[in-house]
Structures are given as C-alpha cells and as structure tokens.
Amino acid sequence: MKSQKQRSSFILRLMVLGFSIAVGILSFWLLGYIISDIDRVKGPNYTQMLEEQLPQELQEERRVLTGQLEDLKQQIKMVEERRRLTSQTTSDSQQTINQLLQLKRNADQNKTSLSDDQQDALTDSLETFLAHQKNAQALNAELSQLNEDRNDVQAKQRVNESAIEVASEPIQTEYQRRYAQHQWRLAAYKLGILIPLLIICGWVFVRQAGGTYAMLVYAISGAVAMRVLLVMHEHFPAIYFKYILIVLSLAIATGVLVRLLRLVAKPSRDWLLRQYREAYSHFFCPICDYPIQRGPLKFATWTRRSLKKHTPIPVDGSAASFDHPYTCPCCETSLFETCEKCGGVRHSLLPACEKCGDVQRRSTNATEIEPRTKTT
Numbered sequence: 001m002k003s004q005k006q007r008s009s010f011i012l013r014l015m016v017l018g019f020s021i022a023v024g025i026l027s028f029w030l031l032g033y034i035i036s037d038i039d040r041v042k043g044p045n046y047t048q049m050l051e052e053q054l055p056q057e058l059q060e061e062r063r064v065l066t067g068q069l070e071d072l073k074q075q076i077k078m079v080e081e082r083r084r085l086t087s088q089t090t091s092d093s094q095q096t097i098n099q100l101l102q103l104k105r106n107a108d109q110n111k112t113s114l115s116d117d118q119q120d121a122l123t124d125s126l127e128t129f130l131a132h133q134k135n136a137q138a139l140n141a142e143l144s145q146l147n148e149d150r151n152d153v154q155a156k157q158r159v160n161e162s163a164i165e166v167a168s169e170p171i172q173t174e175y176q177r178r179y180a181q182h183q184w185r186l187a188a189y190k191l192g193i194l195i196p197l198l199i200i201c202g203w204v205f206v207r208q209a210g211g212t213y214a215m216l217v218y219a220i221s222g223a224v225a226m227r228v229l230l231v232m233h234e235h236f237p238a239i240y241f242k243y244i245l246i247v248l249s250l251a252i253a254t255g256v257l258v259r260l261l262r263l264v265a266k267p268s269r270d271w272l273l274r275q276y277r278e279a280y281s282h283f284f285c286p287i288c289d290y291p292i293q294r295g296p297l298k299f300a301t302w303t304r305r306s307l308k309k310h311t312p313i314p315v316d317g318s319a320a321s322f323d324h325p326y327t328c329p330c331c332e333t334s335l336f337e338t339c340e341k342c343g344g345v346r347h348s349l350l351p352a353c354e355k356c357g358d359v360q361r362r363s364t365n366a367t368e369i370e371p372r373t374k375t376t
Contacts, residue, residue, distance in 0.1 A: 017215070021219065024219035024220065024223045027220050027223035028223035028227060031227040032227070035190055038190055041185075044175055044178035044182060046172075046175045049171055050168060054171065058163055058164050059164075062164065065153055068153050069154065069157065072150040073150065079139055083136060087136060089132050090133060093128050097125045186235065187235035197224050198221075198225060201225075202221070205217050205221050276350060277350065285328040285330065285331060286335075288328060290328055290330040290331065292328070294326045294336070323345045325337050325338055335348055339355065340358070341356050346358075
C-alpha cells in the first residue's frame with residue numbers, strides 16, 4: 001500500500017477549509033443556544049425577597065408616603081395652573097384699566113367726562129382686578145402650604161428610606177449569597193454539558209490528528225473549547241479564571257511540545273518520507289544534508305540558497321552511464337542502490353522504484369524506517 005495520501009486539488013482543499021469554518025461557527029452557535037436555555041433557569045428575586053422579609057409597617061409607610069407625595073405633586077400642579085390663569089386674567093384686567101384711565105385723562109384734559117358705559121366698564125374692571133388679585137394671593141398661600149406639606153412628606157420619606165435601607169442590609173447579603181450559588185449552579189449545568197463534549201473532542205482529536213476527518217474534528221473541538229472558555233470567563237471570578245487559563249495554556253503547550261519531541265525522537269513514516277522526498281528533490285543527503293554529487297552534478301558545488309541560481313546542466317543520451325549506486329561520503333548512508341527486481345538504480349530511502357515500481361516491504365513503525373548504510 002502507498003504510505004502517503006493523495007494530494008487533492010486547490011479548489012477541493014479550499015472547500016474543505018470553508019466548510020470546516022462553517023461547521024465550527026454553527027457548532028459554536030448551537031452551543032450558544034444551549035447555554036442561553038440554561039440561563040433561563042430562574043434565580044433569586046430581590047424584589048420578592050424584600051416584600052417577604054422587610055417589616056410590613058415600613059413597607060406600608062413607604063406606600064402611604066409615596067401616595068401622599070404623588071397627591072401633593074398633583075395638587076401643586078393644579079394650583080400652579082390656576083395661578084397661571086389668574087395671573088393672565090389679572091394682566092388682561094390691568095391692560096383694560098390702563099386703557100380706560102388713559103381715556104379719562106384725555107377727557108379731563110379736554111374738559112369732558114367719560115360716558116356712562118365707559119365709567120361702568122372702568123368700575124367693573126377695577127372690581128375684577130381686585131378680585132383676581134385677592135384670588136391670586138389665596139392661590140399663593142395655598143401653593144406655599146402645599147409646598148410645605150410636600151417637604152414634610154419628603155422628609156418623612158427620607159427617614160423611611162433610611163430605615164428600609166438598614167433593614168434591607170441582611171436581605172441584600174442573603175440575596176448576594178443566593179445569587180452567587182445560582183451562578184455556580186448555572187456554571188455547573190453548562191460545564192456539565194460542555195466538559196464531557198470537550199473530553200470527547202480531545203480524545204477524538206488525539207485519535208484523528210492528521211486523519212481523514214481531522215478538519216471536522218478541529219472545527220468542532222475549537223468551537224467547544226471556545227465556548228468553555230467563555231462560560232468560565234462569565235461565571236468564574238477573574239483571579240480564578242486567570243489561573244485556570246494559564247494552567248490550560250501551559251498544559252496545551254506542554255502537550256504540543258511533548259508530541260514534537262516524540263516526533264523528533266521517533267518520527268512517523270509520513271514525516272520521514274516527506275523529509276527524504278524534499279532532500280532528494282534538492283540534491284541533499286536526507287541524513288546529514290551533504291550535497292549529492294552524482295551524475296552531471298559530480299563536480300558541482302551548491303548550497304540551499306544558491307541552488308535556485310544554478311543553470312540546469314544539459315544531459316545527453318550517454319548520461320545513463322552516470323546512474324550508479326551512490327553512498328553519502330559524509331554519513332556513509334546508502335542513497336541510491338540497485339533494485340532487486342529490475343536491476344536499475346533506485347532511491348534507497350524512498351519506498352518505490354522509479355523504473356519498475358517495486359515497493360520495499362518495510363514496517364510502518366517509524367523506528368524501523370532507518371537508512372541503510374553501506375557496510376565495510
């Protein structure tokens with residue numbers, strides 16, 4: 001069997017990436033709906049606790065004072081409106097009196113007198129003006145008394161609020177305790193759903209890392225992990241969340257580092273084949289990185305930086321005589337050997353012969369994919 005996966009097209013890889021992101025977003029969205037449903041669980045009601053535990057006489061006094069204050073405000077508003085209308089009427093009467101008095105002065109200058117109707121109008125206007133003034137004085141006195149009553153009610157209300165505040169302190173403490181318990185209960189409900197999902201995703205993540213469904217696992221695992229972090233940030237105190245986040249980050253970084261160290265110490269078959277393939281394609285020994293000087297490149301020198309600057313060397317038909325087994329002169333690793341099936345020269349560290357396609361039957365264990373060195 002071939003040990004390497006077939007490389008898909010760019011469009012297919014792009015579609016896989018796009019749908020993986022979509023799966024991650026939809027998973028995060030679905031978990032958000034579940035968390036929102038859990039948040040609907042009712043917690044303690046502070047208003048209800050006050051009504052049940054606050055002394056009834058204080059509550060009754062507060063309701064009575066609130067009602068009295070609203071009545072006084074309404075009365076003050078009505079009296080102020082009446083005073084405004086009275087002031088407007090008084091002003092109109094004053095203008096009428098001023099006009100009649102001006103007519104009387106003109107008549108006196110002309111040594112004439114006002115008509116009976118004008119004299120009656122002046123008398124009526126004076127009486128109306130005096131009546132409105134008297135009414136305005138009465139409204140001012142009533143408004144002053146209402147303001148005093150309002151101030152008295154507000155003073156009593158402040159005393160009542162102070163008494164209620166003192167009496168509600170133990171109730172508020174009890175409410176905060178119940179609210180904290182409710183928040184921990186919600187966190188337990190949410191994490192009770194998310195933590196098992198996170199454990200399952202972690203197990204599948206380890207099992208399917210680099211597998212066929214790796215992108216699907218990565219998307220769902222990322223959504224679950226992000227939702228767990230948000231729940232912890234919402235319900236846990238900042239100091240606890242800080243330590244939890246640091247410990248989780250340290251655990252993840254340690255796990256990745258251990259995996260990389262294991263990969264360096266005992267690389268997988270695919271990793272080794274990728275390393276060997278890239279080294280062969282750049283004409284370097286996969287083991288010690290020494291240039292492979294064979295065939296037309298027998299007397300050439302190059303580095304990885306200067307490799308792209310080299311002009312391709314033309315090869316004629318007689319160059320087939322250059323294709324011989326080759327051993328790295330630096331690390332003694334056999335890089336090209338004779339194929340046991342076709343007799344041609346093949347890559348020693350790659351699984352298949354490029355001439356006949358014969359595959360070396362090697363174990364898939366990475367520790368057994370060792371370069372075969374030339375023995376002396």
